[in-house]
Amino acid sequence: MSTSSRALELLGLLQSRRHWPGDELARRLAVSPRTLRRAVSGLQELGYPIVTTRGTGGGYQLGAGASLPPLVLSEDEAAATVLGLKEIATGAHPASADDAVSAMAKIVQVLPPRIRGRIDSLRAVAVPASAQQRAAIGDVTALTTLALACRDADTVEFSYRSHGGDESWRTVQPHRIVNVDNRLYLLAWDLARADWRTFRADRVTGPHRTGNRFAPRRLPGDDPVAFVNARIGDRPSRFRVRATVHAPAERIEAEIVHYGTVRPIDDGSCEVCIAAESLDWAAFCLVAIGAPFVVHGPAEAVDHLRAWGQALIAATAPPS
Numbered sequence: 314m315s316t317s318s319r320a321l322e323l324l325g326l327l328q329s330r331r332h333w334p335g336d337e338l339a340r341r342l343a344v345s346p347r348t349l350r351r352a353v354s355g356l357q358e359l360g361y362p363i364v365t366t367r368g369t370g371g372g373y374q375l376g377a378g379a380s381l382p383p384l385v386l387s388e389d390e391a392a393a394t395v396l397g398l399k400e401i402a403t404g405a406h407p408a409s410a411d412d413a414v415s416a417m418a419k420i421v422q423v424l425p426p427r428i429r430g431r432i433d434s435l436r437a438v439a440v441p442a443s444a445q446q447r448a449a450i451g452d453v454t455a456l457t458t459l460a461l462a463c464r465d466a467d468t469v470e471f472s473y474r475s476h477g478g479d480e481s482w483r484t485v486q487p488h489r490i491v492n493v494d495n496r497l498y499l500l501a502w503d504l505a506r507a508d509w510r511t512f513r514a515d516r517v518t519g520p521h522r523t524g525n526r527f528a529p530r531r532l533p534g535d536d537p538v539a540f541v542n543a544r545i546g547d548r549p550s551r552f553r554v555r556a557t558v559h560a561p562a563e564r565i566e567a568e569i570v571h572y573g574t575v576r577p578i579d580d581g582s583c584e585v586c587i588a589a590e591s592l593d594w595a596a597f598c599l600v601a602i603g604a605p606f607v608v609h610g611p612a613e614a615v616d617h618l619r620a621w622g623q624a625l626i627a628a629t630a631p632p633s
Contacts (some may be wrong), residue, residue, distance in 0.1 A: 316352075319344065323352050327363065327375040334372040395453060414460050414490050414497070456490075458520045459499050463487045466529050468504070471520035473512055483512070486527045490514065491541045498541045502530055509533050511544045554587045554595040554614045560604035568602050592617040 319342060326333065326341060339349040353373060357363050362376040398413045455471075462469045470484045485501035492498075497514040534540045558565050562583035566575045573587040585606070589595040596618055599606055608618050 316355075319348075319352055320355060323349075324356060324361065324375075327361075327373065332372055332374040338373060414456070455517055455520050456497070456514055458522065459487055459514065459517065460490055462520075462522050463489060463499075465522075466527050467522045468525040468527055469501075469520050469522055472518040474516040474518070483510075484523075485510065485512075486530070488529060488532060489537050491537050493538055493541045500532070500537055500541055509540075511541050551590045552588070552592055552595060552611065552614060554589065554592070554599070554608065555610050556585050556587075556599055556606045556608045558583055558585050558599075558602060558604050558606040560602070565602060565604070569598060573598065596621050 323338075323342060326338065335346060335349065339346050342349060342352075344352070353363050353365065364374050364376045366372060366374075398416055459469065461467075466486070468484065468486050470482065473481055473483050475481070484504045485499075486504065487499055487501040489500045490497055491500055491511075499512040499514055499517065501510060501512065502508070503510040532540070557578065559582045561581060562575050562577035565583050565585060569575065569585065569587070573585055576584045576586075578584055585599070587595045587598055589598075592614055595614060599608070599618075600621075608615050
């Protein structure tokens, strides 16, 4: 075994267990204790915080360092890591969706094709009903291609399916991937239209980087999420739910700034409009505000909220 291969295997073993007795670690690597000490010293020189303890019960363990050194992941660990990052990037999690997409892009770009295929094959696995509103990432490689193009200011080309189902070929300068209403959107400068455009990531097919670098433009507005949300609001939605919320408009605006509009009525109430493809999502948004509200329309929304209320009351009723 070469020195570099032994170092990688050693690093993988140290990351798989908290503490390794020296003799057991040397046996796993099929080397002498002296060779093991040299390999450990080599990794320490590269910045890996390997703690060495001597005497009875002594051995090696990988500690926390001041910086993050490269990680060695098995195929199963790499697949699990990418799938976990997908959950963060497309669900309601406290972690940053931007950071999740960035980390996923870095990992996927170095994965062998067989592991990418394994990850893609798991996208059809059933999820709990509560996760139905989570955005779909149909093609992990496509998403990470867009993310890396944003990072490197590299022009991309792809096929795009519009809201109405029309297919078109687009050449754009990608700037940001934004999570809005639990969906991922690409914010990009469309070269053919000489204007900013937003593209739902799950409707992008076959993106490839052209190698034509560009100077990043100043993003439209101060908040990319607000800009994408405004563009989405201009498009026809299946439902436009209207309600009066009995709370100050300033507070409600802060609550639903990314998925609805707010108009003050008086100091203690406001009118809210939520454009959504799902009544479940609109109902969740209103209930999550935590203030009294009255739904005015459309009629399907009123009936849907009434059914939600009846189901919740039934769920809390004592057993007969």
